[in-house]
Amino acid sequence: MKQIYLDWAATAIPDIDILTDVNRIALTYFANPSSVHEQGLKAGDFLMTCRNNMAKVLDIRDDQLIFTSGGSESNNLVLFSLLKKLKTDSILKHHPGIIISGIEHPSMYEPARTLSNIGFTLDFIRTGRNGIVDLDDLKGKLKKDTVLVSVILVNNETGAVQPVESLTEIVRKYSGNTGRYIHIHTDAVQALGKIPFSLTGSGVDSASFSAHKIRGPRGVGALYLKDIEKIIPLYSGGGQEKNIRPGTENLPGIYGFFRSAEKAVPAVHENPGKMYALSCYFIREIKEIKNAVIIPEERLNFESSQFSPYIISAAFPPVPSEVTVRALSEKGIMISAGSACSAHSSLSRGRVLKNMGYNPELYSSAVRFSFGNTTTEEEINTAISIIRDTIPRLTGIAGA
Amino acid sequence: MKQIYLDWAATAIPDIDILTDVNRIALTYFANPSSVHEQGLKAGDFLMTCRNNMAKVLDIRDDQLIFTSGGSESNNLVLFSLLKKLKTDSILKHHPGIIISGIEHPSMYEPARTLSNIGFTLDFIRTGRNGIVDLDDLKGKLKKDTVLVSVILVNNETGAVQPVESLTEIVRKYSGNTGRYIHIHTDAVQALGKIPFSLTGSGVDSASFSAHKIRGPRGVGALYLKDIEKIIPLYSGGGQEKNIRPGTENLPGIYGFFRSAEKAVPAVHENPGKMYALSCYFIREIKEIKNAVIIPEERLNFESSQFSPYIISAAFPPVPSEVTVRALSEKGIMISAGSACSAHSSLSRGRVLKNMGYNPELYSSAVRFSFGNTTTEEEINTAISIIRDTIPRLTGIAGA
Numbered sequence: 001m002k003q004i005y006l007d008w009a010a011t012a013i014p015d016i017d018i019l020t021d022v023n024r025i026a027l028t029y030f031a032n033p034s035s036v037h038e039q040g041l042k043a044g045d046f047l048m049t050c051r052n053n054m055a056k057v058l059d060i061r062d063d064q065l066i067f068t069s070g071g072s073e074s075n076n077l078v079l080f081s082l083l084k085k086l087k088t089d090s091i092l093k094h095h096p097g098i099i100i101s102g103i104e105h106p107s108m109y110e111p112a113r114t115l116s117n118i119g120f121t122l123d124f125i126r127t128g129r130n131g132i133v134d135l136d137d138l139k140g141k142l143k144k145d146t147v148l149v150s151v152i153l154v155n156n157e158t159g160a161v162q163p164v165e166s167l168t169e170i171v172r173k174y175s176g177n178t179g180r181y182i183h184i185h186t187d188a189v190q191a192l193g194k195i196p197f198s199l200t201g202s203g204v205d206s207a208s209f210s211a212h213k214i215r216g217p218r219g220v221g222a223l224y225l226k227d228i229e230k231i232i233p234l235y236s237g238g239g240q241e242k243n244i245r246p247g248t249e250n251l252p253g254i255y256g257f258f259r260s261a262e263k264a265v266p267a268v269h270e271n272p273g274k275m276y277a278l279s280c281y282f283i284r285e286i287k288e289i290k291n292a293v294i295i296p297e298e299r300l301n302f303e304s305s306q307f308s309p310y311i312i313s314a315a316f317p318p319v320p321s322e323v324t325v326r327a328l329s330e331k332g333i334m335i336s337a338g339s340a341c342s343a344h345s346s347l348s349r350g351r352v353l354k355n356m357g358y359n360p361e362l363y364s365s366a367v368r369f370s371f372g373n374t375t376t377e378e379e380i381n382t383a384i385s386i387i388r389d390t391i392p393r394l395t396g397i398a399g400a
Numbered sequence: 401m402k403q404i405y406l407d408w409a410a411t412a413i414p415d416i417d418i419l420t421d422v423n424r425i426a427l428t429y430f431a432n433p434s435s436v437h438e439q440g441l442k443a444g445d446f447l448m449t450c451r452n453n454m455a456k457v458l459d460i461r462d463d464q465l466i467f468t469s470g471g472s473e474s475n476n477l478v479l480f481s482l483l484k485k486l487k488t489d490s491i492l493k494h495h496p497g498i499i500i501s502g503i504e505h506p507s508m509y510e511p512a513r514t515l516s517n518i519g520f521t522l523d524f525i526r527t528g529r530n531g532i533v534d535l536d537d538l539k540g541k542l543k544k545d546t547v548l549v550s551v552i553l554v555n556n557e558t559g560a561v562q563p564v565e566s567l568t569e570i571v572r573k574y575s576g577n578t579g580r581y582i583h584i585h586t587d588a589v590q591a592l593g594k595i596p597f598s599l600t601g602s603g604v605d606s607a608s609f610s611a612h613k614i615r616g617p618r619g620v621g622a623l624y625l626k627d628i629e630k631i632i633p634l635y636s637g638g639g640q641e642k643n644i645r646p647g648t649e650n651l652p653g654i655y656g657f658f659r660s661a662e663k664a665v666p667a668v669h670e671n672p673g674k675m676y677a678l679s680c681y682f683i684r685e686i687k688e689i690k691n692a693v694i695i696p697e698e699r700l701n702f703e704s705s706q707f708s709p710y711i712i713s714a715a716f717p718p719v720p721s722e723v724t725v726r727a728l729s730e731k732g733i734m735i736s737a738g739s740a741c742s743a744h745s746s747l748s749r750g751r752v753l754k755n756m757g758y759n760p761e762l763y764s765s766a767v768r769f770s771f772g773n774t775t776t777e778e779e780i781n782t783a784i785s786i787i788r789d790t791i792p793r794l795t796g797i798a799g800a
Binding site: 005007013014019020023026030031032035037039040069071075083087088092105106107114119210212217218219234235237238239248250251253322325329333335336 | 403405407410411413414416419420422423426427430431432434435436437438439440469470471472473475476480483484487488489491492505506507510511514518519610612617618619620634635636637638639646647648649650651652653722725726728729730733734735736737
């Protein structure tokens, strides 16, 4: 049975050409980039080349780019840098404020909750039923002690693109009035190579990225920092990555990340309408299924720029998410219940849809279809016919 | 010119067979191990197999093994878990104590200093001129508020093996009297596959490991946790690695780590005398050079188990370390000035030797020779003749 992989938002099918080159680089530049002998300098120079090239792809300066082990580390790094920057006694005295959305990835949501347990105040921007944060609500939540605002650029469960640029304008305006710096972060893991965006144009102070979501190697990510001096990271060690991220540089992984970004990022601009058309077609076909609910329901009415065409959320109540995932898996269609990153915790399951105002029956039956750069029209057609055949049987069994 | 790589303690020359298999695994088990569809479950099962196999190599239970991005992350993870476990207000009130040595790797030394700036008290166990920590000194430094003691198992600059087993006995005895738990950590990065040791036998609560030091892939490490329940990590996210370490599991990297450990660890027991004899021979030959100082001077008088035969420290005053490294590099011999991990900070340079009681003239002229599993007698002989030819010219120029 031919398998169709529609779980690209969990991880992409790696690019074999890139992985092969990654191994070549691992052998050619095998030395520690921090070593000062000939091989070390050679590796150090190549690291600089990778950083320059990747910075060009992201349209930023190379001194604004830090490599990490992935998106989760990048998010945690930014959040916990607050602990070192603000001093513990001051935190306990002044309770500086953090504002995030209720639809953040767990690697932002969970550490923010940790900070709220150790002295910070934590507020959540309201999210509409459309999956988009309410900026008017943000306006009312900014306080003079607010130190960080973070909103995910493309939500990993619904594909909803958040208005980060407008958010930044609001925060900067507020900040201009109070004279206090507010750090604006965005988790851009599901945005890279999927939707067009400009880091400098958005005005954010930092953004997280991951290689494995765009066919690059596992275990490598990045962090954009508008002004590296404004971050005082908690973790430390040998001073690598300009003292922002310790540990021997994963040079082969960094090279692989650049290679995958170099392919994926310009491709977003090449044929922007194609993937959008495909996603609309998929949504329309799924909508036809009895009991099917597209999340958000009116997604097709939104502009193409408001949702990533690579992520589609739908629910088939009363069939539990896991049942749908397993039934489709048996037919060769690989999809996800919520996100893979919430699979370990039943508590966090459904949190995103719940915060959008959906009820338990709906969010416990939601699944995620996610596409990748190599997803073909043929695959989508086959998937649709299998889904349209499978779901009604499941809803029948479930007594709907 | 044939190059001889003697900087294995900075990073090992990767094993091409392992890297090739890593890519095969990346394609075979491409899905996210947390996904619940068929491919995800397959990846999840394979992750379990890797964990089981690696745990066997380390002679621990598989529920005691957490994969990270490397040794630096493992060390930071253990230290900063104290922040979450002990609560900020309690830390500021009680100033819990951390005891480490002055010869720790920067990824332990620097975060410990950070903790000392945010409420913890930090004490250092005295290190003898022989590079070994003084356990009598530790006895006087244990206090009822001590919460963590950490000593590196094999020092990364001198190769000195620290008496971690005896240290554990002392700490446990003290802990038994006070009834308070003290976490004992060891950075075992330079020990794995280089010296025989038993994690359970040593009695430590946690230990850090890195794959790239033993010919495995970059960007993957591990953390042994005797009792996983005793650690409450600061970083969080999708709940991977039993909630200890967030981020999509680097399955190919983890597999590569297991493969490199499976080769390196049993090899330690196969011919333990061979590498020791080679290191003694090297030391004797280097000692003959005018002005040469082996660190510690009396290293040859120690038992074979007290120094890793893979790391040898020597100084050629008054020639600055960098001059020696570059001169030998020009002759094809790749060695290190201190450790690669201290290359980014002139402040941390020399810290290890300084804490052993050496003076600036000596530690600023110290270099590290480090061997690997594939280092041959022939390479060592060639290196010796080049070193014996090069150093006297340098000391001559330096006016010694």
